[in-house]
Amino acid sequence: MVNRNLILGQQVGNTGVVVPPYALGAAPLGNLYQAVADDVAEATLRAALGAGLNYIDTAPHYGFGLSESRVGHFLQGLGAETVGAPLVSTKVGRVLEPIAPSERADVRFGFADTPDLKPVFDYSYSGVMRSFEESCRRLGRENIDIVFAHDLGELTHGDQHKVHWQNFCSGGMHAIQALKAEGRIKAFGLGVNEVEVCQRALVELDVDLFLLAGRYTLLEQTPLQTLFPACQRRGVAVVAAGPFNSGILAGTLDYGQIYYNYAPAPDDVVRHARAIKAVCDEYAVPLPAAALQFPLAHPQVVSVLAGFASAEQVNSAKRWVNTDIPQEFWRQLRNTGLIDPSAPTPTE
Template sequence: MRARPLPRRPSVRLTALGFGAAQAGNLYRATTDEEFAAAVDTAWAGGLRYFDTAPHYGLGLSERRIGAALRTRPRDEYVVSTKVGRLLVPSPQDAQRRDPEGFDVPADHRRVWDFSRDGVLRSLESSLARTGLDRVDVVYLHDPDDHWEQAAAEAVPALVELRDQGVVGAIGAGMNQSHLLTRFVEETDVDVVMCAGRYTLLEQGALADLLPAAERRGVGVVVAGVYNSGLLSQDRPPADATYNYQQAPPELIDRAHRIADVCQAHGVTLPQAALAFVRSHPAVVSTVVGLRNRAQVTQTLTRADADVPAALWPALRAAGLLAPVAA
């Protein structure tokens, strides 16, 4: 599978398709160790070499599983990214409860926001211990939406220092919005950003700020949430489809159906077009898709390999379903 180097850190190369490991943390429902190991084996056989995780995903479970799945593979052949900003603090008194943030794991730790220098260092040290890996290649600030001042003044300089020392290969931020990511690109020394849900076949808000800024500054963009948390993940979105992790409003479901009509007329499915669309922008270096088991990996590889005709994009623009400057 094709891999692209980060423009500012060419030693860090991300495959066009990345493995999102939130489901390894039992997002929404339990995943067995065997299911996840089979997913990684299938992804590896398909050429995926970029794996993204975070302490937030299952209170550390995702990091532990990623580490176990990759530990015996050649270390220079894959890239792992994790995130900082949420410290995991033991909470044994809550171990009989389930995690309240959507992961099917015991609530034996609680998340504490911390974008201080010390918080960054402690978080990364804990991530290395959980994964058992010798290094993390990319470190993102995780959802610093309400923490711009501390993240920009303390967390980014701490990550810059780690990068300049060779402890990590590249640094950045990951969020579900484009505006603040644009500020990180324009005002700080980041190498890559992960933008979830704001540059998709359904909505292209990042075209107005993040993507042009990233091109100007030579910052790579990793697109996540390519299916808008479910709305674009099936050939035809069901009535109970989700968008931004909630029930999708009827007008967006209708829009997705109209996009699917145009896709069908051009011989492709809605998910195939969703994956192909985001890859077309020159600032996008990789697309991360959440994967749980072997079947999902196989399906995603097949979708990513689909031949999507170039005529689809002007047809969507003509129908008013794609931004005039998109694709």
């Protein structure tokens, strides 16, 4: 997958990590919402590397170790001598515990046909260390390029947020610092869906980058006036994940259940998306193409990360990224108020 402006990717601060412009989110390979066969998962990963998605993001939570195990099996099959081996990130903040037979279900926490394990939040020093070591085992690696603290934030944890934040600041963050000092982690950040917790992290934690899902997309530009300027001042990069906003920007918007932010989309959000789609239709621009290209235009965004469950989806994304989109299209979105007027667009 070739991005005309960022063929070689961008370096994250002084970490030595160079992040390519587009990345594969491996949550679907953990059987997100539906089971994916092992051979389909492997074909997806192979297609991703062939298309230039040379960065794979996973997490223990994705299929309760299944996503990491599949990524690890694939990477080990490439061999250590592989030129241009992919960048890998995973996450800490949950440990996996065995479930009782009574807890078995076809779908648990949004994942189907999973191992008999369950995720338990643990942001302590020992929890982060355990999570990291178990991820290394599943991935078949001694070191991991990027590690994100997963799903910190008040919207996620409610009245437990203060406890989890304190546990991470007083415990888990020290584990991250120790792992970085040992050279086992190159870069660290938060992997979250919330802008506010990123702003707090800029003040209280030593972060290199954020993986921010769903908050900077063609549909929503929440961080523009607050988080992104603060990141620029601190030299902190952003990986814009979830560019399709849980699917609303990837489909036809004409039928079936429409999802936004991991739930059925509110009517006002659907109307907004359909208005963007109307402009897409006017200029013969595929909606997913605009969704994938838009976030990368912001100078703070070093990579756009999307989840794919098949080689066919990866190949579609390759076409969308390389679709020529006229400047007039972006201008109309801005002039009609469908995107923030201060948002950079790919033709600028």
